[in-house]
Amino acid sequence: MTTVAIIGGGFSGTMTAVNLARLSSQPVRIVVVNHRHPVGRGVAYGTPRAEHLLNVAARNMSAVPDHPDHFVDWLRTRVEYASLPEPQIRETYAPRRVYGDYLRSLLFNYVDPLDDHHPAHIELIDGEAVDVIPEPGGGATVSIEDGCSVLADRVLLATGNQPPSGIGSTGESFAHPAYVAEPWSNWHQQLPEPGSDIIVLGTGLSMVDVFLTLGELNWSGNIIAISRNGMIPQAHFRGIEYPNFLPPDPEQLNLQQWVTLMEQHCEQLRRIGENPGIIVDRLRPHTQRIWRSLSLDEKQAFLRQYAPRWNVIRHRIAQPIHQSLTEALTSSRLRVVRGSITELSDCQQNVGVNVKCLDGVDRTFEGSLVINCTGPNAGFSQSTLPLFQNLLQRGLIRPDELDMGIDVGPDFTVTGRDGENSSFLFAIGPLMKGTLWETTAVPELRGRPCASPKSCSKL
Ligand SMILES: Cc1cc2nc3c(=O)[nH]c(=O)nc-3n(C[C@H](O)[C@H](O)[C@H](O)COP(=O)(O)OP(=O)(O)OC[C@H]3O[C@@H](n4cnc5c(N)ncnc54)[C@H](O)[C@@H]3O)c2cc1C
Structure with missing residues (x-):
């Protein structure tokens, strides 16, 4: 039986495991290794506090790409949402802990499933993965901090964002009760x-x-x-149809042409009393392709000059x-x-x-x-996490050209120090930020590997 080890049990790891289990027609053992944040919830949906809301409306939070209303339908099964009229439930910003309940309900369908004949099942391990050691015959062993290990044919890194970096000369070692x-x-x-x-x-x-x-x-x-x-x-706002913004071939434009085009349209939208943020929304389905088409200099210039503004409009x-x-x-x-x-x-x-x-x-x-609250550590090569230090040392991964995450090919295979794509190591989620730019929110993440039977076959 094939074994897939997934390191990280937040949204990315959980939904890869669920999709692999639900779409697989072959027997497969899926082992999710997770620590620090509750499995199924990860950082974002692990908050116990009711006032921490999703920043995306329920209608766009389905975790299942082939069922766009999956989250809205699930919300209706909860007593507090059952009687909400359709337009209201679709536009609701649910507590993130409720979204965590949703993800866990999907996950636990496949953990020790009642139906013994189902070809796939998920096992959970609570522990920190600290190394991935290639096996001579193919595949790799995932080492866990407590000394346990998992022998796997494929390993997926779904570790989320790096923890926040420290500040000033004392860095991460600064400690004070306040x-x-x-x-x-x-x-x-x-x-x-x-x-x-x-x-x-x-x-x-x-x-x-x-x-x-x-x-x-x-x-x-x-x-x-x-x-x-x-x-x-x-703030979120009610947009308007704005169909004539995107050029027919978005990848052909360079950064300067994008800036000029966006400034023109922002101005036009302001003139008619509409929010220029519409432009960022219209670009969203194309951002990953546009990002890939920019040169390194252009990406660096974007990060320096435009990213802060982009982020406040986008998130x-x-x-x-x-x-x-x-x-x-x-x-x-x-x-x-x-x-x-x-x-x-x-x-x-x-x-x-x-x-x-x-x-x-x-x-x-x-x-x-x-x-x-300064956000994740941006310099990947400076990561202090044992897993990444070991993988860098082994040459199994290398930082992407912007040092925001790791170098990952279009099919999610990780590129090693020698420039070769791995035969067993894959990555998903915020680790791909330098490669794809938009790769942190559910609408982008749900279309990742194992979202369909075709893409599932890669793992
Ligand atoms: C506060 C916050 C709110 C957000 N709200 C929204 C929202 O409303 N809508 C939206 O679309 N997106 C939101 N996002 C974006 C969010 O990042 C993604 O939706 C998604 O949750 C990312 O999931 P992930 O699995 O990639 O990472 P994470 O959630 O970070 O999960 C990674 C998991 O892997 C574990 N891990 C890491 N290293 C190891 C290791 N070596 N061994 C074992 N386990 C390991 C971590 O501890 C963690 O549990 C939010 C993000 C944050 C931080």
């Missing part, structure tokens, strides 16, 4: 007195999560959010959440500081955050709680 290195921990169980400030490093979606939780807990102190660009996510939030943020900004309960965070320091009970502000002045802000 410093939270990752926003996914239970920091809300030790809130400071409301008279003090909470500082959030970053102004993106994780900052929004923190803001919502503080509101939910009625914490009435002030929040300072710091980032280089100071941009907070934009939007539900309107009521945006409204609360705007109100907090207006009342100064939330303050956004623009600047580069250079250092963290120990200020007795508080943590000091040194910032080179936009006006060139160095300032220190003191927080009685400081939460790092």
Whole structure:
């Protein structure tokens, strides 16, 4: 029987396992090795908090590519959604923990299935995969931290984003009771007195999560959010049909031509009172192909000049959440500081955050709680995770040309140090960010390997 080992049990690993199990006509043993976040949920859907909502409407969150309404239909089976009218349920932004329930319900259909005759089954291992050792006869052994191992014919890396990197000279080693290195921990169980400030490093979606939780807990102190660009996510809006934007051959345009074209259309949309974000939405189904067609210089220029703006338009939030943020900004309960965070320091009970502000002045802000929401570590070659250190050392993987993830071919096979595509090692999800750019959200991820019988045969 073929064995497929999947390292990582978030959305990507879970849905690859489910699709492999449901579409396979041959006997297959699927072993999902996962740690740190609950299997089936991963980072995004592992939050236990009800105020953390999906940032994509239910109608576009089906995990099953051949059933576009699969999530909406599943939501209807829950009592709190059962009586919602169709248009309302489709547009709802469900709690992410509910989406985690959905993914787990799919996964556990195939873990020890009742039907013994089903050709595929999924096994779960709770542990950190630390190495993948090629076997002379083909396939590889996945080593797990506790000494266990899995012998597999194929191995899929579905490890998600790198953890956030540390800040300043002390990097990841900075420790202080009032410093939270990752926003996914239970920091809300030790809130400071409301008279003090909470500082959030970053102004993106994780900052929004923190803001919502503080509101939910009625914490009435002030929040300072710091980032280089100071941009907070934009709100979802009702778009219009805008059919004449895309050129017939999008891959033929270079970056400068794209910028000119987009500026023209943004201007046109503004003139007619519509949101220019429509352009980013229209591009979304084509972004991966366009990204691949750009040169390395163009990709680097895009990351330097346009990516922050692209991200705030692309990763939007539900309107009521945006409204609360705007109100907090207006009342100064939330303050956004623009600047580069250079250092963290120990200020007795508080943590000091040194910032080179936009006006060139160095300032220190003191927080009685400081939460790092700066997002995943971007330099892949600097990864401190044992799995990647070992794979890099073995030459089984190499960083992509932008050092955002690993080099992966169009069929998800991993490219080794020698430039050869692996016969057994595959990758999916945020690890492919440098290769595909858009590869982190469900609408892109659900079309990945094993989404169809044809693509399933690759694993
Ligand atoms: C806070 C947040 C909210 C989001 N909200 C949305 C949303 O509303 N809609 C949307 O479409 N997208 C959303 N996203 C994007 C999200 O990244 C994807 O939807 C998806 O969850 C990514 O899943 P993944 O499996 O690739 O990665 P992850 O969810 O990160 O899962 C990877 C798993 O692998 C484990 N792992 C890593 N290394 C090892 C190892 N060596 N051994 C064993 N296990 C390992 C990790 O601990 C983790 O459990 C959100 C992302 C975040 C961070």
